[in-house]
Each structure stands twice: as structure tokens, then as C-alpha cells.
Amino acid sequence: QVQLVESGGGLVQAGGSLTLSCVASGRTFSNYARGWFRQAPGEEREFVAAINWSDGTSYYADSVKGRFTISRDNAKSTMYLQMNSLESEDTAVYYCAHVDLPSGWTNLYSFRMYDYWGQGTQVTVSS
Numbered sequence: 001q002v003q004l005v006e007s008g009g010g011l012v013q014a015g016g017s018l019t020l021s022c023v024a025s026g027r028t029f030s031n032y033a034r035g036w037f038r039q040a041p042g043e044e045r046e047f048v049a050a051i052n053w054s055d056g057t058s059y060y061a062d063s064v065k066g067r068f069t070i071s072r073d074n075a076k077s078t079m080y081l082q083m084n085s086l087e088s089e090d091t092a093v094y095y096c097a098h099v100d101l102p103s104g105w106t107n108l109y110s111f112r113m114y115d116y117w118g119q120g121t122q123v124t125v126s127s
Contacts, residue, residue, distance in 0.1 A: 001026045002098045002116040009094060009121030012086055016125075020081040022096030022118055029100035035059075036070065036081050037111050038092035038123075048094070049081060050108040052101075059108055063089070086125045093120040 008020040022034070035050030049070040050059045058070050069082040079096060097114035099106055106113045 002028055004096050004098060004116055004118035006094065006096050006118040006121040009123045011124045011126060014087055014125055014127050016086050017082070017084045018086060018123060019083065020094055020096075020121060020123070022079040022081075024077045024079070024098065028098070029102060031101045032098060033101055033106070033108055034072070034079050034096060034098050035108055035114065036079075036094060036096055037114075038090075038094045039120075040092040043092075045095075045111045046092075047109045047111065051079065052108075061109075083123070086123075088125050088127055091123060091125045093122050095120045 003025045005023050006020060010018065012018050031054055033050055033052050036048040037045050038048050039045045047061050048064055049068055051070045051072055053072060067085045071080045096118045098116040099114045
């Protein structure tokens with residue numbers, strides 16, 4: 001059982017920056033990963049970034065590489081998504097998610113692999 005709470009969404013102009021936070025609580029497996037997904041109205045849930053919590057390895061969607069940075073703070077059980085050079089196409093509800101990795105591997109790019117989700121936080125980028 002893992003509870004996730006996102007925060008930090010809001011309205012920002014194109015070219016601006018925003019940082020999202022995801023605070024986790026509850027019991028976790030010793031080996032796990034967490035990621036960020038986003039979903040716009042009428043669109044599929046899209047992978048944004050993920051991080052292996054054990055070794056810090058990061059993964060990014062091509063659309064956000066070079067603009068977004070995922071990070072973690074072990075002491076605070078918090079994951080961050082630093083978003084720079086925001087574009088109108090980044091407008092969506094952003095969700096954080098958690099997946100246990102008992103075997104040490106899973107497809108972190110697929111939302112189907114994640115077991116726990118936050119409530120989402122709205123990011124709106126205006127021109």
C-alpha cells in the first residue's frame with residue numbers, strides 16, 4: 001500500500017518553468033520505481049519520465065528530453081519533476097505513479113505496469 005500526492009501544478013506561460021512534487025507514504029517494497037505520466041482531455045495517458053529509486057537511473061520520453069528533469073529525495077520520500085521551456089503541448093494533468101520491482105525489471109514506459117497512482121495535478125501552459 002502506497003499513497004502518492006502530487007502538487008505544484010498551475011498556470012505558466014510558454015517558455016516558463018514549473019516543478020512538480022510527489023510525496024509518498026505507506027509501505028513499499030525494497031526495490032521499486034516511480035514515474036510521471038500525463039493525460040490531456042481525450043488523449044491517452046502518456047509516459048513522461050521515470051526513475052529507478054534504488055540506483056537513480058532516469059528515463060525520459062523523447063518529447064521532454066533536455067527540458068524536464070526527474071529527481072528523488074530519499075529522506076523526504078519525494079519525487080520531483082523540474083519542467084523547463086514549457087510548451088503548450090505540455091498542458092495536461094500530471095500523475096505520479098509507483099511500481100514495485102521484486103524481480104528487478106519492468107517496462108517503466110507503460111502506465112499498465114504501475115500499481116499506485118496519485119490524484120493528479122493540472123499543468124496549463126499558455127501562449
